[in-house]
Amino acid sequence: MVRQPEGSMERIPVEDVRAFARTYRGAWPAPSFLAQLDAAELDTVATAGTxxxxxxxxxxxxxxxDGSDVYLLLTSTAKVSARTDGGGRALLAVRVAGDAVGELAALDGAARTATVEVCGRDPLVALRLEGGAFLRTMEALPAVSLTLTASVARKLRTATRRRVDYTGSSSRVKLARVLVEMAEDYGRLSHGNSVVIGVDLTQVEWGALIGASESTAYRTMRALRELGLVDPGARRLVVRDLPGLRDVAYPASCTPPYPVS
Known part of the structure; x- marks a missing residue:
C-alpha cells in the first residue's frame, strides 16, 4: 500500500491499461462519462492514467x-460528502462505475470542495490521472472534453433539482424522486419488472441524500415499502413498482422540472 496525501490506495501494475479498462466497459451505466466514450477515446484516456x-x-x-488528481471509476460505488456548519457531514451525491470524480479541482485549480470515499461492498478500482495529464488529454480530445462538460452539467442539474426538492416537498416525495432518478440511471431489471439499484447505500444514507434525519429516513422508506414500491431489505435496494414510485415522486399536479432519465 502506498500512502498518498488524499487517501490510501494501492497501485495495480497493469501491462496494458487500455485492455484492462476495456474489460469493465459493459458494466458502466449508459449515462456515465466512460460509457459515452468510443473505444479509441477510452484507449487514449486510459493510457494517460494508472x-x-x-x-x-x-x-x-x-x-x-490541494490535490488535482482525477479518478475515473471502473468499479464499485463512492459517496460524496461535505462538512456542515454544525460539525456533521452532508451526503451530496453518489458516484458509480463509469463516473469521474475530482475533475473540478483539475479544471479550476481550487481546493477540494468535498470528500469522496468508497461506499460499495467491493473494492473500488479506478484510473488515476494526474491533473495536468487529465487537462492535456482533454485538450487533445475535444469530443471527450465536450462529453466531460455534459457530465459536469448533468451533476449540476441534479444538484439544482435536489435543492429545489428540499423546498416545499414532503420527505416521501423527495425520497421517491431520488429513487426514481437512481433507478433510471443506475438500475437493472430483475425478476420481472423489479429494478435493482446498483448503489450500495444504507437506508440512513438514502435519507441523507434528501436531508432527512435517521428516524425520518427509516419512516419514509418504510412507508414506500408498505405501499409495495420498494424493498430496502435486500443487499441492494429493489424498486418493485417503478411506475407507482414515479406517481409518488411526481403527482398529477406536479411535473418533473427536468427529464428524470
Whole structure:
C-alpha cells in the first residue's frame, strides 16, 4: 500500500491499461462519462492514467486538500460528502462505475470542495490521472472534453433539482424522486419488472441524500415499502413498482422540472 496525501490506495501494475479498462466497459451505466466514450477515446484516456484500487470505506479525495488528481471509476460505488456548519457531514451525491470524480479541482485549480470515499461492498478500482495529464488529454480530445462538460452539467442539474426538492416537498416525495432518478440511471431489471439499484447505500444514507434525519429516513422508506414500491431489505435496494414510485415522486399536479432519465 502506498500512502498518498488524499487517501490510501494501492497501485495495480497493469501491462496494458487500455485492455484492462476495456474489460469493465459493459458494466458502466449508459449515462456515465466512460460509457459515452468510443473505444479509441477510452484507449487514449486510459493510457494517460494508472490503475489504482481502494478498499471499502477508504478515501479517494479529502475536502480541503490541494490535490488535482482525477479518478475515473471502473468499479464499485463512492459517496460524496461535505462538512456542515454544525460539525456533521452532508451526503451530496453518489458516484458509480463509469463516473469521474475530482475533475473540478483539475479544471479550476481550487481546493477540494468535498470528500469522496468508497461506499460499495467491493473494492473500488479506478484510473488515476494526474491533473495536468487529465487537462492535456482533454485538450487533445475535444469530443471527450465536450462529453466531460455534459457530465459536469448533468451533476449540476441534479444538484439544482435536489435543492429545489428540499423546498416545499414532503420527505416521501423527495425520497421517491431520488429513487426514481437512481433507478433510471443506475438500475437493472430483475425478476420481472423489479429494478435493482446498483448503489450500495444504507437506508440512513438514502435519507441523507434528501436531508432527512435517521428516524425520518427509516419512516419514509418504510412507508414506500408498505405501499409495495420498494424493498430496502435486500443487499441492494429493489424498486418493485417503478411506475407507482414515479406517481409518488411526481403527482398529477406536479411535473418533473427536468427529464428524470
Amino acid at each position: 490503475v489504482v484500487r481502494f478498499a471499502r470505506s477508504e478515501t479517494l479525495i479529502r475536502e480541503g486538500d
